[in-house]
Every structure is written in structure tokens, then in C-alpha cells.
Amino acid sequence: MQWQKPGSLGEQARLNIFQMSDHTSLPAWREQPLDRRVFLRVSAASAASVALIAAGCTSETTPPVTPDPYQLVLPAGDTGLYYYAYILSIAQTTLYQKVVDSPPADLTTAERAVFVDLRDHAVVHRELFRYFIDNTRANELFPTDFVFNLATFTLTSRAGVLAAAQQVADLVAAAYPAMLPLFATATAQRNIALKISSVLARHAAAVRDMLTPGSFASSDVVDSTGLLITKTPTEVTAALASYFAPYVISVANLAIPA
Amino acid sequence: MKLISVLDHLAATPTTAAPRRALLAQLGRAAVAALPLGMGTALPAAAGTLDTSYDATLQLLLLERLQVALYTQGLAATGLVPTAQRTDFQRILSHQTQHVALLLQALQDAGAIVPTQPSFDFTGRHNVSTNPVLFPNVLTNFDDFLALAQQIEDLSARLYNVHALNLVYDKPLTQSVLRILSVEAQHAAHIRSLRKGRGATVQYWPSEEDAVIARSAAAQVLTTAATGDENNITQYISPGVAIPFDDFLRIGYGTAIHDPALPESFDEPANTATAQAALNLFI
Numbered sequence: 001m002q003w004q005k006p007g008s009l010g011e012q013a014r015l016n017i018f019q020m021s022d023h024t025s026l027p028a029w030r031e032q033p034l035d036r037r038v039f040l041r042v043s044a045a046s047a048a049s050v051a052l053i054a055a056g057c058t059s060e061t062t063p064p065v066t067p068d069p070y071q072l073v074l075p076a077g078d079t080g081l082y083y084y085a086y087i088l089s090i091a092q093t094t095l096y097q098k099v100v101d102s103p104p105a106d107l108t109t110a111e112r113a114v115f116v117d118l119r120d121h122a123v124v125h126r127e128l129f130r131y132f133i134d135n136t137r138a139n140e141l142f143p144t145d146f147v148f149n150l151a152t153f154t155l156t157s158r159a160g161v162l163a164a165a166q167q168v169a170d171l172v173a174a175a176y177p178a179m180l181p182l183f184a185t186a187t188a189q190r191n192i193a194l195k196i197s198s199v200l201a202r203h204a205a206a207v208r209d210m211l212t213p214g215s216f217a218s219s220d221v222v223d224s225t226g227l228l229i230t231k232t233p234t235e236v237t238a239a240l241a242s243y244f245a246p247y248v249i250s251v252a253n254l255a256i257p258a
Numbered sequence: 259m260k261l262i263s264v265l266d267h268l269a270a271t272p273t274t275a276a277p278r279r280a281l282l283a284q285l286g287r288a289a290v291a292a293l294p295l296g297m298g299t300a301l302p303a304a305a306g307t308l309d310t311s312y313d314a315t316l317q318l319l320l321l322e323r324l325q326v327a328l329y330t331q332g333l334a335a336t337g338l339v340p341t342a343q344r345t346d347f348q349r350i351l352s353h354q355t356q357h358v359a360l361l362l363q364a365l366q367d368a369g370a371i372v373p374t375q376p377s378f379d380f381t382g383r384h385n386v387s388t389n390p391v392l393f394p395n396v397l398t399n400f401d402d403f404l405a406l407a408q409q410i411e412d413l414s415a416r417l418y419n420v421h422a423l424n425l426v427y428d429k430p431l432t433q434s435v436l437r438i439l440s441v442e443a444q445h446a447a448h449i450r451s452l453r454k455g456r457g458a459t460v461q462y463w464p465s466e467e468d469a470v471i472a473r474s475a476a477a478q479v480l481t482t483a484a485t486g487d488e489n490n491i492t493q494y495i496s497p498g499v500a501i502p503f504d505d506f507l508r509i510g511y512g513t514a515i516h517d518p519a520l521p522e523s524f525d526e527p528a529n530t531a532t533a534q535a536a537l538n539l540f541i
Binding site for chain 1: 343345346349350352353354355356357359360415416418419422423429432433434436437438439440441443444445446447448451455461462463493494495496501502503506507515516519520522523524525526527
């Protein structure tokens, strides 16, 4: 799980991709692209099977599939939802961890403690969804340079940190109520995601109240009928796109209502 | 808003509740034809509990009406809510009023008879002046008001948490309930933040680090309904099979999370019978 730490192994892996001629001096090179290859083999296989069906079973005429190495296609079914929730928790843990590691000077002690809690909860959620996806934990789920990039946030001031946190916490809180009905059946995983949904709403209110006291549940996040304004997986991944670039997350396989 | 699911009403025994009979009379026969094969056999277990769509909606309506009454009475009590916090409570009251309207509409669309509005008494005396006061000073002391509001908002998040699962046959209502759940959780976090700002030892989420809100034995059921099982450190992947958090929370990360964070990471669903007993304290 090293890739959640921006600036360390994520950077290293990216460096490796663009400086492959130097690989003899970078012992990590052999391992890290392997993760990518394993992942791509899976996604290429599913892309090929889709093409096969579309071509009416004339497999001989199907052109070779050349997948975009930066295209992350979430699988269909509940597993795709686990991946989706996992990615949301990567965004949270990356940001909250950064704040815990390098808090701005004007962030109070009490507020730093809240960020430790936010980080801890998000780590629990992240590792839980990772377990749902792969309970052996033997596989890398994403390429090692798949990271939530914090560069556009201003994390050197309390106001900047809280604004970034509100942006992420609001987005995640808006994602869950739209995600929960997409589960195929009432599984334990779905019920646990529901329990998480309510905690993430608390996170959003906590961060909002820290940045602007009394801004919990205000009219930019709750509509005029008293319901939280939600965001579909398509809207959420669009909002996250620039932070995960160059990777492109596709939620086309999720059971999103038309 | 579509009609409340009639499927579980068909399975439940319509011998006691007049509203349920009315619902069945109007909708039951039409819905039988639409029942997928085999679905009916899975439902009778729900009979006699509070875990049917109809009962769920009624219980949520009672909860929302109670919250409307709490904030209406709180805002009307002279000198109770400080000026700086009045807009907060007006916003919360406005949301709860909207939730009541939504649930009333769902019941009316289903042809159900809507129960009359109870007369809420937040002292816990059930509108009988000689009964003992279970919740002292809630409309005169802001800290006591906040403590009660926190427990009711926590209960609210947890009750929506359980009922969101009981409305599965009515997708629009399920979607609304999931969105209300998030709003209630934001209310709960805000009440907690107000208490935190006034020196109470409390987090934005139920935590074993929270100072216990003292209640008399007769009022203890509210605490159980609001935060019971919140220190639960076990989640199940399937019946009897616990998720091995210990196996994966401390590897590959370097920093162990602090122990209370694990149960804090999940809001537990309320027990519906306990929740009803808690709501009944105020009517």
C-alpha cells in the first residue's frame, strides 16, 4: 500500500516509467511495472470479451485490443462498487495523512486530533474495501503510480487544509447515498457501506463546521426538500479526474441508472 | 413518490392495525399479481416486527415529528437557544419539517391512514404533571437541551440506518431515506460540535471517548437507542464470520490507527424496538 504516500514510492514508480533506460540503476523497476502488467492483462481480457460479443462471435476477425495503459475500468457488479469506494477512501486517506504528517502551523491541536480521526476512519474504510475486493491481499489492485495528487491544494495554511478537506469530504458524502442502491442484493458488504455512509456525512459536517462554524448541512449540500444533494459515480469520478491523472477511472460497468 | 411497498404488508397479519387493513384493501390485491414468484415466501418473517416498510415509515414519521416538536419548543423557549445558534436550529427544524412532509406524502400515496400527531412532552412525564421528570431542564438549560438533541439526532441517524434496509421494494423512498440519513448524521455531528465548543468531551461521531450523558434508569433506554453497540469492534462479512480487522489494519501502513477509531468508523443501526421505547418516553 505504499502508493498512498505521495512523493515517495508513487513518484519513484512514475520516474521508472519515463526513464526505463536507467532501469539497471533502479532495482525496483522489475517489480513495479509487473503490477501494471497484471492489471492490464485482466482489463485487456475483459475488453476482449466485450469485443467478442459485439462482433457476433466471429473471434477471428476481432482486431487485437490495445488497451490504454492509463484506463482503469472498474469491474461490473458489487466488486466494481468496492473498487469505487476504495478509490474514494484513497482520496481521503491521502489528503488526511498529508495533513497529519505536515500540519500547517495555524491548525490547532484539537483540529489536528480531528484529522487523525478522519485519517483513521478512512484507513479502516480503505482497508475494508480492499479486503472485500481481495481477501487474500496478495494482489496489487492498482499500478503503484496510481495516486491522489495533492499538488493543486494549498496545504500550508489552516484555511487551505480545511477547504481541501471540505471538498473531499463533501464529495465522498455525496457519493455514498447514490452508490448504495447500486448494490445488486442486500449483502453484508452493502450494509457495512451504509454504516460508513452515515459516518462520512458526519465527517463532512465536522470539516464544514471547522472551516465555517454553522455551515453543516447548508443549502449547497442539502436541497430544498431536506435531502442531501448526491452525486452519481460518473459525476464523482469526473470531479476526481484531475487528481488521479494521468489515470482515467471508468465507471461505465457499474449499474448506474440511465 | 411511489407507493410504500405493499409486499411486506401482504405477508404481515392484518389483524390489529386498522391502517394496515386499509392499505391492504386498497392495494393488496393489485400487488399480488405483480409479486415475483417465490418472493412472497421470504416475507412472513417480517410479520409482527417493526421491520416492514409500513412500520418503518410510521416509526420514522414519529421520529421526525418528535424532532420538529423538540426544535419548535426549543426555539420558542425564551432565553434557551443563544442568538448565534438560532439559525442552526432553524435550519435543522426546517429539514425535519421537510422530512415529515415527505414521509406523510409516502403514506398518503400508499393509501395508508396517517396517525394523529402526538403531543410531545420532553420532560418525559407523558403530559401528566405528577409523573417524575426524566429529562430535567431540557427547555431551560442549553447544555441539557443539546445533550437531549444529540441523543435524538444520533438515534435518528441510526434509525434511518436500519430502516434504509427495510424499504428495499420502494426504490424512490429508499433513495430519499438514504439521503435523509446523511442529513440527520450531519445534524448529529453539528450538535456534537456545539457541545464540544461548550466544553463537553464529545466527538463528532459516537465514540468510546465521549463523556457519558447521565440519565436516570427510567430514561436509560434513550442512551441505548442513541449509542448502544457503538463501541462494537466486530463487523460480519457473513453470519458468524467476523471481518479480521486485526489482520489487515496494521500491515503495510506503518502507523497503527488508534483503537477507538475502529468502532467509530461505523454507525450502527438502532434496534427498532429499543428505538420505539425511547421515542415513547416523549409521548
